[in-house]
Structures are given as structure tokens and as C-alpha cells.
Amino acid sequence: MTFSSLPFLLLFLPSVVIAYFAVGITGRLLSRQKVDGQAIASNPLLPLQNFVLLIASLFFYAWGEPIYVVLLIGASVVAWAGGCLMKWLKQRNKGKMELLVMIVTIVLLILSLCVFKYLGFFIGNINQVPFIQLPVVNFSLPIGISFYTFQILSYIIDLHLGRIGLQRNPLRLMLYVSLFPQLIAGPIVRYQTIESELGSRHSSIKDIKEGTYRFIIGLSKKVLIADNVALLSDAIYNIYRNSLSADPTVYDCVGTSALWLASMAYTMQIYYDFSGYSDMAIGLGRIFGFHFPENFNHPYVSHSVSEFWRRWHISLSSWFRDYVYFPLGGSRCSKIRRTMNIMVVWMLTGLWHGASWNFVLWGVFFGIILMIEKAFFDYNGKKNFNSILGWAYCFIIVNTSWVLFHIENFSFLHKVFHRMFCWSSTDWTRLMAENSDIVQTVGLLPIAFILSLPTLNKLWTSKNRYVVLLRDLAAVVAFLLCFVYIISSSFHPFIYFRF
Secondary structure: OOOOOHHHHHHHHHHHHHHHHHHHHHHHHHHOEEEOOEEEOOOOOHHHHHHHHHHHHHHHHHHHOOOOHHHHHHHHHHHHHHHHHHHHHHHOOOHHHHHHHHHHHHHHHHHHHHHHHOHHHHHHHHOOOOOOOOOOOOOOOOOOHHHHHHHHHHHHHHHHHOOOOOOOOHHHHHHHHHOHHHHOOOOOOOHHHHOOOOOOOOOOHHHHHHHHHHHHHHHHHHHHHHHHHHHHHHHHHHHHHHHOOOOHHHHOOOOHHHHHHHHHHHHHHHHHHHHHHHHHHHHHHHHOOOOOOOOOOOHHHOOOHHHHHHHOOHHHHHHHHHHHHHHHOOOOOOHHHHHHHHHHHHHHHHHHHOOOHHHHHHHHHHHHHHHHHHHHOOOOOOOOOOHHHHHHHHHHHHHHHHHHHHOOOHHHHHHHHHHHHOOOOOOHHHHHHHOHHHHHHOOHHHHHHHHOOHHHHHHHOOOOHHHHHHHHHHHHHHHHHHHHHHHHOOOOOOHHHHO
């Protein structure tokens, strides 16, 4: 079940919202009391509302992963038990034992992630060594395992460091881990972000309205933009892939300009797909009284790759910064050590995205670029890129990196890169005749790029009543268009579901 599917929009979400707020309204009516002559309504039924969200979240996950919901529950239980034991040992001044329990808990969680996500990859590579043949093990990847594992790890580490308090209620901790708005594809919400809201929160009319509006923005990004520009990139790559198995003199019409167009289409697709999901997650969380962190901040206006990663998938980059890069020593060490720290972080970042060598190379690619920037362009903040040249450099680097990210087959990847950087003409007439999606969607690219810029922010955040009315009307129209498109179009899953 995805946020852009009819079962979610017509059945699941309305049912959860009705049940959740019915319980909340009942609780406030039952507990209404007067303080200084004014009616104050608390909510003693918040634990029941939490239970509604927990059951809904487990059902949401089980819809697509009926078996692996046991793994999700098991990971939550391990985190709860490990946290309780750590707290008990710390109160008795048994620091070494508490540290050992934390390490064991972390190892169990990472081991679970490695077994289900990376075991087949590792065995496959080991079997390439002569005279070694291990039995092949292939598990289907549990959806969202990278996201919820990192959330649990942040809870365990922050508990050890004293940044948060122990969550003694196992159901409340399980709700944090499994909360359906951000369960599948983030953002990675740290426990300290919603620690207080798990036990005390209130959804106002303003929260519900702004959450709904944010959800519609995300749905529109996904359905109206991401799914359509995907048709453009898929069409060009598929035509080029087919041409490689045919007679190039007869069939091949994909040249350098066409492949750059495909790469730019995917650049827009992955942004609107993933930021759209994050918007929907943040909006849904707001409806239920949770305030999730922002995950994107107009990354395509960046003037350096360092800036790009402060704007793209913020929850992941900040997670690796705080829990890997800083503990390794960060940049406050020798140049050699700093270089090693950067490469370790980015190799892990690449592997986090998938068990494939193209993701590892993608991470190494960014690690090298960031080392170059730190060495030559950002030394103590005195050397910066020229704004226009910096933006062009960053956009080309990022656009190229998405090709490496997107294409897992190395043979095809090599041919794509070779043709992108070694000029070859494109037969646009034949190319467009091969697939009508190219003609129908190419005009969406400049619109997608313009909308990725922060130019409309001031307009849409204006308090002018006419702007507010126009914004509300646009949201209704956008939702109706999304609904029509979902009914009439083929299914496109979220890119980050596989991570």
C-alpha cells in the first residue's frame, strides 16, 4: 500500500483518521473540567489514540510485508529490552556492562539489516573467488528496513549518551518505530524529535488543515510530476537498451543529447518522488499531532556538493554526520584521518541505499568530490564557488551521479556514460516515433525545474486572504487531478521503497 494508491486514499486513511479523532473527541468530552472558570479539555484517551495508530501502522506494513511485520516487531522489542537493561545498569553505576549491552543491541539490529539486505550481495561477491562456492541466500528485502533500523539505532545511542529518557512503555516505543507516515521511506525521525509528543500532543484545526495541505503538495509532486517525468527517462533508456541488442545502424537513434535529457528527467523524478513522499509523511504526521523534521530544502539551488547534501535527504546526511562522522573524529583531526572519515561515511551511505556495486561507487564518487571541495574550495570558509559557476558545477555533478545511482548494470552504465561524454547525434524524429511518451512529457521538464526552486515560497506562505483562497482552491484542484491520474495511469512505486 502506498500513499498514492486508491486503497490508502479511499479506505485506509479515512478509517484511521475517523477512528483516531473519534477516540480523541470522546476523551476530551469525558475529561472536560473547569480551571479559573474556563473549560479545559485534556485527553486521557491519548494512550488509546496511540494504540489506534500502532494497530493501523502494523496493518499498513503488513499489507505489503505480512511476514516481515514480525521482524519489525522483533526489532522494537530488542530496542525496548536493550534500553531498559542499559538504564538499569547505568543506575547501578555499571558503566562497562551498560556499554556492552548497548553494543550487543546495536550489533543485533545491524546484523538483522545485513542479513536481509546484504547477505546475498556479499555471498555473490565471495563466490566470484576461484574455488569458493557458498550456498546462495536471497531474502526479499523488507520494505523500509534501513529507515526503521536507523531510527532504532538513534534511540539506543542517544539513550546511552543521556540525550533522551528511557521509554518504559513497549507499545509507545513500537509506535515510534512503526508510525506509518514515515515508516516506509522516512524521513528518519530521531526519538528525541517526537519524545514528548508520544506522551502528550494535540491536533488543532490548524494542524489538520496545514497537514492536509502538505500531504496534497507531496501527492501532487509524486503523481503529477515524478510519475510523468519517469516516463521520459524510462522511454529513452529502454530504447537505447534495446538498440544495443539490435543492429545500431538500423535501430539506434539515441545520442548524447537524448541521454542527457534522460538523466535530467531522472534527476527531477527522484527529487519529486522522494521529496513528495517526505511532504506526505510530514503532512500526515502533522494531522496526528507529530512534527517531523524537514527532509529537503530546495537542493537543486546548491552551489556546491557540500551544500547539496545539507539540503538533500537531510535526515540521512545528519544521521551519518552525528552517529558516524563525528564519532570517527570528524574534520578535527589530521588530513589523512579526515579523508578516511569522509570515505568511510560515504561508502556506508552508498551501501545504505542498496546492496549493489553501483551504490558503493556512487558513495565513493561523492566522497571524492567532497574531499576535493574541502581541500580547495571551502578552506575555513574563505574559498567559495562563484554563484553561477558553482551552481552549474554542482548541478552537473549531481545530475551525473544520479545516472550512476539509477543504472545497476555496469555494462549498460558504461555505454551510457561513454555516449553522454563522447558526442553522438540523436535522431529525434525516429526517437519520438519510437515512444510517444517522449513527446508528451518533455515539456514538463522545465516546469519541474522551475517548481524545484524556492521562488514560489513567499507567494504560497503569504497571509493575504486572496492568496490563501487561491492556494486552497489550487490544493483542491491538484488533489482531484491526482485522483483522476491515479485511476487512469499505471502504478509507479516510490523509488526509496527499495532502500
